[in-house]
Amino acid sequence: MKAFVFPGQGAQFVGMGKDLYENSALAKELFEKANEILGYRITDIMFEGTDEDLRQTKVTQPAVFLHSVISALCMGDAFQPDMVAGHSLGEFSALVASGALSFEDGLKLVYARAMAMQKACEAQPSTMAAVIALDDDKVEDICEQLTRTGEIVVAANYNCPGQIVISGTIEGIDKACVLMKEAGAKRALPLKVGGAFHSPLMNPAKVELEAAINATQFNTPKCPIYQNVDALPHTNPEEIKANLVAQLTASVRWTQTVKNMLADGANDFTECGPGAVLQGLIKKINKEANAHGIA
Numbered sequence: 001m002k003a004f005v006f007p008g009q010g011a012q013f014v015g016m017g018k019d020l021y022e023n024s025a026l027a028k029e030l031f032e033k034a035n036e037i038l039g040y041r042i043t044d045i046m047f048e049g050t051d052e053d054l055r056q057t058k059v060t061q062p063a064v065f066l067h068s069v070i071s072a073l074c075m076g077d078a079f080q081p082d083m084v085a086g087h088s089l090g091e092f093s094a095l096v097a098s099g100a101l102s103f104e105d106g107l108k109l110v111y112a113r114a115m116a117m118q119k120a121c122e123a124q125p126s127t128m129a130a131v132i133a134l135d136d137d138k139v140e141d142i143c144e145q146l147t148r149t150g151e152i153v154v155a156a157n158y159n160c161p162g163q164i165v166i167s168g169t170i171e172g173i174d175k176a177c178v179l180m181k182e183a184g185a186k187r188a189l190p191l192k193v194g195g196a197f198h199s200p201l202m203n204p205a206k207v208e209l210e211a212a213i214n215a216t217q218f219n220t221p222k223c224p225i226y227q228n229v230d231a232l233p234h235t236n237p238e239e240i241k242a243n244l245v246a247q248l249t250a251s252v253r254w255t256q257t258v259k260n261m262l263a264d265g266a267n268d269f270t271e272c273g274p275g276a277v278l279q280g281l282i283k284k285i286n287k288e289a290n291a292h293g294i295a
Contacts (some may be wrong), residue, residue, distance in 0.1 A: 018048050018185075130189055152199060159255065227247070
C-alpha cells in the first residue's frame with residue numbers, strides 16, 4: 001500500500017520549488033495563484049530570498065505547504081495514495097493532496113495558522129529544543145518536573161525513537177536541556193524557531209485557527225489521513241477539523257503514526273515536499289521501511 005507523507009516547518013531551503021515553476025505549467029499556475037491569494041510574491045522569497053526571510057513563520061509555513069502540495073499535484077496519475085500523513089504543518093498539505101481541502105482553502109488556512117502562531121510567539125517569547133538518545137518516559141518525567149515548578153515544558157514532537165523535541169518557556173527549556181543531559185541524553189540543544197509550537201503557549205493562536213477552520217468547507221478525503229494528535233486514520237470531516245485545531249497545542253505523534261501506517265499495510269512511503277527529513281525519520285522508526293522522495 002502506498003503512503004504519501006508531507007513535511008513540516010524546518011524543511012525549507014532557498015530555491016525550493018523553482019524547478020517546478022520553470023518546468024511545469026500546472027506548477028507555475030498554482031504558484032501564481034498563491035501569490036495572488038497571499039497578496040505578495042512568496043515565490044520571490046522561495047526562489048531567491050535569504051534564509052532569514054524564509055525562516056519567518058508567516059513565510060515558512062505557506063512556502064513549505066506550497067512546495068509540498070504542488071509537488072504532489074504535479075505527479076498526476078502517479079499520485080495514488082492509499083493513506084496520507086503530514087508532520088505538523090504537513091497535515092494541511094496532506095489534506096489538500098487527498099482532496100479534503102481545496103488548494104485555495106488549504107493555503108488560506110495555512111496562512112491564517114502561520115499569522116496566528118507568529119502573534120502568539122511575539123506575545124510570549126518561547127522556544128523548542130531537540131533531545132537526542134533519551135527514553136520517552138524520562139523526557140516526559142523531566143517536563144512534568146519542570147511544569148510543577150511553574151515553567152511550561154512539554155514533549156512537542158515524538159519524531160522517532162531517541163529523538164523528541166520539547167517546547168515551552170525559554171527559561172524552562174534552558175533548565176530542561178541541563179536536566180536532560182544530566183539524565184543521559186547524548187544531546188539537548190535549543191532550536192532556531194520562532195516559539196513554543198505544539199505547547200499550551202499556542203492557545204491564543206488556537207482560538208483564531210478554530211474560527212478559520214470552522215468557516216472552511218472540508219470534504220471527505222479520497223483516503224484516510226493519519227492525524228498528529230492521535231496517530232490514527234480519519235476520513236470524517238468533522239473529526240479532521242477538530243483534530244487540526246487540537247494539533248496546535250498537542251504533541252505530534254509521528255513515531256506512532258508511522259508504526260500505525262506500517263501495521264495497516266503501508267509498504268511504500270513517498271515524501272512530497274522540500275528535503276528528506278521524514279524519509280530519515282521513517283527509516284529510524286523501522287529500518288526495513290521503503291521510504292523515498294518523488295522519483
